[in-house]
Amino acid sequence: MPSHRRSLVPYLFVGPAVISVAIFLYGPLIASVALSLLDWNLLSSDIRFVGVDNYVANFDNLDFRSAAWNTLLYCLVLIPAEIILPLILAVMLHALRKNPVQAIYRGSLFLPTIVAYSVAGVAWSWLFNPVNGLLNEMLSFLGLPPLAWTNDPNLALLCVCIVTFWKTFGLNMLLWLAALANLPHELREASQLDGANARHHFFTISLPLMTPTAFFIAVTTLFNVLDEIVGVIDVLTHGGPAGRSSSLLYFLWQQGLQFFQFGQASAVAVIIIVLVLAITWLQFRINEKRVHYR
Secondary structure, three states: OOHHHHOOHHHHHHHHHHHHHHHHHHHHHHHHHHHOOEEOOOOOOOOEEOOOHHHHHHHHOHHHHHHHHHHHHHHHHHHHHHHHHHHHHHHHHHOOOOOOHHHHHHHHHHHHHHOOHHHHHHHHHHHHOOOOOHHHHHHHHOOOOOOOHHHOOOOHHHHHHHHHHHHHHHHHHHHHHHHHHOOOHHHHHHHHHOOOOHHHHHHHHHHHHOHHHHHHHHHHHHHHHHHHHHHHHHHHOOOOOOOOOOOHHHHHHHHHHHOOOHHHHHHHHHHHHHHHHHHHHHHHHHHHHHOOOO
């Protein structure tokens, strides 16, 4: 084979991946930026360049500001919960590593992750039913007044957080469990010989060794939270009542696919991309130096 043809071989292998990324990732990104500067519903031939008017309209929209505030609350509640609570469960399961019952617990806890949103929504809608739902039946049994749950503006966001956590915590739990299983047994034996108790060993030896896993979970959980809540919101609350459970991504979906305001929807998409990139950059700058690879 001639040398100039041989030099093209690597590009034949990476070419399909590069083309796929260009078409399905950077293509929609560029299209979103372009659409955010236009007033166009994608159906008519009337296309007007409006510049930053779509961005200004979003920031003047009370529903957008409410969705942005709700998204911040979702992140403040769900990101710590989806990192810390799965770690606690993984530590408890790791203690049962020599017990065959661990596989049963592991499978049971991971099961919600693979359940479809439609199934999860129906199940939790029955639990949250304000008339004859299981949760209100339990409150009645305890002599407590019933709650409106997803129909209550003060509880709707919390209900979405509960269902989202239930639906997604299993993957992070398995990642933590895998990290615990890969820790060197020699370090535990050495720390026990030095008189370290279980708590001291976990916080001074095990947790620092799991920083690569912690870093990966911290970065991916942000994306998961922003994405997963949309399905839960659509099934449980539809953004209500009075927009108290909406989010930026759900607001984007409403503007684009319900009201055909593709310019404003694209502007929201660009805002979300910029925010996610900024937060991810901060996570890398703050946490990357604290990651210790073995």
